[in-house]
Amino acid sequence: MFQKNSEITGTESIDWKTLPFGYLKTDFNIRCTFTEGIWSELEVSDSEYFPIHIAATGLHYGQEAFEGMKAYMGIDGKVRLFRWTENAKRFQISAKGILMAEVPNELFHEAILKAVKLNQRFIPPYGTGASLYIRPLLFGSGAEVGVKPSSEYTFIVFVSPVGPYFKEGFSPVKIAIVRDSDRAAPNGTGNLKVGGNYAASLRGIAKAHSFGCGSPLYLDSKDKLNIDEIGAANFFAIKNNTYITPKSDSILPSITNMSLIQLAQDLNLKAERRPISIDEIESFDEVGACGTAAIISPIGEIKDIENNKIYRFCINGQPGPISLKLYNTLVGIQNGEIPDKHNWTEIIELN
Numbered sequence: 358m359f360q361k362n363s364e365i366t367g368t369e370s371i372d373w374k375t376l377p378f379g380y381l382k383t384d385f386n387i388r389c390t391f392t393e394g395i396w397s398e399l400e401v402s403d404s405e406y407f408p409i410h411i412a413a414t415g416l417h418y419g420q421e422a423f424e425g426m427k428a429y430m431g432i433d434g435k436v437r438l439f440r441w442t443e444n445a446k447r448f449q450i451s452a453k454g455i456l457m458a459e460v461p462n463e464l465f466h467e468a469i470l471k472a473v474k475l476n477q478r479f480i481p482p483y484g485t486g487a488s489l490y491i492r493p494l495l496f497g498s499g500a501e502v503g504v505k506p507s508s509e510y511t512f513i514v515f516v517s518p519v520g521p522y523f524k525e526g527f528s529p530v531k532i533a534i535v536r537d538s539d540r541a542a543p544n545g546t547g548n549l550k551v552g553g554n555y556a557a558s559l560r561g562i563a564k565a566h567s568f569g570c571g572s573p574l575y576l577d578s579k580d581k582l583n584i585d586e587i588g589a590a591n592f593f594a595i596k597n598n599t600y601i602t603p604k605s606d607s608i609l610p611s612i613t614n615m616s617l618i619q620l621a622q623d624l625n626l627k628a629e630r631r632p633i634s635i636d637e638i639e640s641f642d643e644v645g646a647c648g649t650a651a652i653i654s655p656i657g658e659i660k661d662i663e664n665n666k667i668y669r670f671c672i673n674g675q676p677g678p679i680s681l682k683l684y685n686t687l688v689g690i691q692n693g694e695i696p697d698k699h700n701w702t703e704i705i706e707l708n
């Protein structure tokens with residue numbers, strides 16, 4: 358019924374193994390609108406553009422939230438989604454947090470399945486390290502002047518084949534502590550996946566880059582004493598056979614982190630979610646960044662420029678053994694190589 362996008366050359370020309378983490382045009386995206394309390398039917402579009410009212414609240418007042426998840430081609434030729442209900446739940450929490458209409462689970466599920474199925478020729482082959490990134494987004498599309506919630510919302514899902522988030526892949530990365538800008542305020546929206554947090558993080562990212570690092574390490578924005586998170590990933594550390602990750606109201610609850618906590622416990626590690634003082638860094642055996650995009654990025658160096666300190670991990674450039682085990686287990690479940698005993702994956706029936 359739907360014709361593939363003739364502007365796109367065959368996917369044979371895509372070098373899956375060197376694919377960056379970025380946007381690549383695919384055939385179709387999915388859209389629908391919430392007006393007068395009702396969600397419209399899902400529409401399929403082959404356009405990358407969307408006409409938007411000049412007074413839309415999403416443009417002026419930042420009423421916008423998004424999600425990030427992936428479809429993985431498995432060793433058995435089956436395509437898997439990972440814990441999509443957690444993304445749907447977080448999308449609803451983000452919407453509620455900035456007074457937007459919530460996308461119900463069934464609509465979310467139908468939209469992501471449609472987006473993956475209609476773009477199935479863009480699902481990277483098994484073994485390439487690439488996957489199909491799924492980006493649901495929601496924004497106030499109704500016109501308002503004066504700060505108030507919109508009366509209309511638009512929900513869109515597009516996909517893009519992506520390679521690893523950090524160009525180093527599963528190799529140690531460098532991060533820099535940033536103190537002179539904050540991505541989130543105490544009692545703000547740091548625990549939501551809303552666009553404003555990412556706008557607020559851009560200065561920190563630029564600063565980390567200027568120090569030769571891939572991402573900023575944010576501390577709690579009030580006292581700058583405890584570790585919050587790393588760019589668009591959560592922080593974890595390993596010490597004394599324990600997986601430790603920050604407890605903070607201003608970080609995004611990562612679905613990858615939640616899964617790693619479970620996998621760590623499955624490996625007979627203890628797991629702790631608690632405030633982590635910056636002074637504790639030196640005592641860690643392994644540190645890492647985790648998220649859908651990066652899965653796990655082992656951290657090789659944490660630079661504290663203001664205090665003229667560099668904390669070093671990953672001796673001989675090798676990721677720590679527990680990070681490696683956790684990474685292989687999670688990737689193995691997503692790729693269908695390891696039994697999914699927690700029922701985290703859903704197989705998508707392609708036609």
Ligand SMILES: Cc1ncc(COP(=O)(O)O)c(C=O)c1O
Nearest residue numbers: 589590591609611612613648649
């Ligand atoms: C700020 C932030 N923290 C953490 C994460 C990791 O979350 P997840 O594992 O659900 O992708 C993300 C990515 O979504 C993020 O944007």
